[in-house]
Amino acid sequence: MTQNKHISRTVRTHCMVSLLVLLGPWTVTQAQELPPEIVQYADMVLHNGQVLPMDRDQPPLTVAQAVALRNGRIMAVGTNDRILPMAGPDTVRVDLGGKTVIPGIVDTHSHPNRYALRHYVDEVTPPYLKSLEERNVMFATLRWETKETVLADFEKFVGGVSPGQWIYTTTQLNRPVIYELTRYDLDKFSPDNPFYAKVGNAWFGLVNTPMLEIMIETYGENLPGILKDEQGVPTGRLFGIASTVVDQDLLPQMPPEIIAPVFTKELEEWVAMGVTTLSTRLRGVEITAHGLMEKRGELPLRIAYSHEMGRWNPSAERELKRLGNLQGHGTDRLWLIGISVGITDGNGPGAGGDSCTTLTKREILPNDLFPEGKCYWDQPSDPTRETVLAASRAGYRIAGTHTFGDKGFLMLLDAYAAANQESSILDKRFALEHGLMVSPEVVRKSAELGVIWSLQPPLFAGRYAGAVSRVFGEEYAHRWVMPVKSLIDAGARVTYGADTHRDPDRQPMFNLEVLVTRRTHDGRVFGPQEAIDRSSALLMMTRWGADYVLREDILGSLEPGKLADLAVLDKNPLDPDIANEDLSEIKVVATIIDGKVVAGSLN
Secondary structure: OHHHHHHHHHHHHHHHHHHHHHHHHHHHHHHHHOOOOOOOOEEEEEEOOEEOOOOOOOOOOOOEOEEEEEOOEEEEEEOHHHHHHHEEEEEEEEEOOOOEEEEOEEEOOOOHHHHHHHHOHHHHHHHHHHHHHHOOEEEOOOOOOOHHHHHHHHHHHHOOOOOOOEEEEEEOOOHHHHHHOOHHHHHOOOOOOOEEEEEOOOOEEEEOHHHHHHHHHHHOOOOOOEEEOOOOOEEEEEEOHHHHHHHHHHOOOOOHHHHHHHHHHHHHHHHHOOEEEEEEEEOHHHHHHHHHHHHOOOOOOEEEEEEEEEOOOOOHHHHHHHHOOOOOOEOOOEEEEEEEEOOOOOOOOOOOOOOOOOOOOOOOOOOOOOOOOOOHHHOOOOOHHHHHHHHHHOOOOEOOOOOOOHHHHHHHHHHHHHHHHHOOOOOOOOEEEEOOOOOHHHHHHHHHOOOEEEEOHHHHHHHHHHHHHHHHOHHHHHHOOOOHHHHHHOOOEEEEOOOOOOOOOOOHHHHHHHHHHOEOOOOOEOOHHHOOOHHHHHHHHOHHHHHHOOOOOOOOOOOOOOEOOEEEEOOOOOOOOOOHHHHHHOOEEEEEEOOEEEEEOOO
């Protein structure tokens, strides 16, 4: 029996060999006629254009003519002659007619979740207020011009509120809420209604005695950020942790079902600008909303988020231990890239003046509420340094944390250095944001620690270069405000983010122009020595940005196997015939995500 089986296999083998010999010339010829990538034809071929694949980490950039897409991935990039044969009967062929293709823009620092709530306030407000009322919270609208206007409006509002109901309101930094009002002023009108005023992003807050009692009962009387008078008695003013726990823990959150639809609308605007991946920081309810959007197929682009659980959270260390390391986990549309912690300072001149800097102000602006500046981490018992260490021990990096002044950067870098002493962070890509007051010491230390930067040209061009010049001195505006070239020359990785909802400021090509011209909105040029070439600016927006979002293996360049995210431009940003001052006129005509046109048109 065994011998017969052996004979049978031998006969089959001889037959197969004979068949291959007979068909050999035909199969070899067919294989030579087809490109090696052909397992199946491309879904789409874009040809007769200028394709900038960003397949090199440094300039000069490669320029190709065509790109083939298949199954949502890049199939191949090359000449027309090489790519066109990859098209089959059902392939979509797009004659670019000289247009330019770049990888989809990676914006590493914007807040579309916040912009959406402002932009679509009329849509979200009615259901939000209803949801608050269903949970026994009433929202008050108050005039914050003076202490008197606040209290007059508050007295009138409290007249229509039932005992025991909570009262909630919001405002921006202003003198009454920071310096003038106390809980005793509010107690006169609301002895039975817990009250909380959220200031900005809950950096500051104001409460009355009933709310203060709830806070102390929940967190203890030693909760950091409960500000006290000279006798050690709480004033009702809150800072940092104390305000944030009321905002994120005690108050009802806006339901995901309300915010998800407007998040989708907001993100669709960014897709139309060629942005295919966006990094932001998110709190828990916002993560839930984005997950809901993805589940419904309503998440227009990719979101890489830093979790706000480390942002002024008195329980951050315990929660990080319980959570485990989920950095990098998620899907191709939504994934976690790090932990955001409590900020070291606020904003610069013209926006409150609460920057943490080693410099002395030469001029105090009328709306400057902090003449000496303010270093938030210097507040008694602020735990943020320890939060940085706890996050690092849990395997996370720090990202998405607002910082303005040079001393604020040094505080963060000192915390990073302490984390590095415990366990190396040199390849973890700990991040710094904005780069608006970057001293040479900050440049050096950030490069030594392998920090990756997210820089925002609109902040440079719109407000802060001129404001730093006026308040701290023109030399610092030239040397310290967004020193992109110095950072690159030092070996630091730099990336791009818009950090604004305004047009044209959030348009990528506007930001390309700012990076190469250093020109502000009022026509002045600050730090011309920090201008970079167009190729480096495009790398900031694409390939280098993919490093920030921890997806350089699948995003940031047009290379075989990577996700097919592309932006099609009407002109080539590298064209020397286009003046630097005209780069902002380049238009995005189409955006492609996962190989599908999701904005604009290729016709």
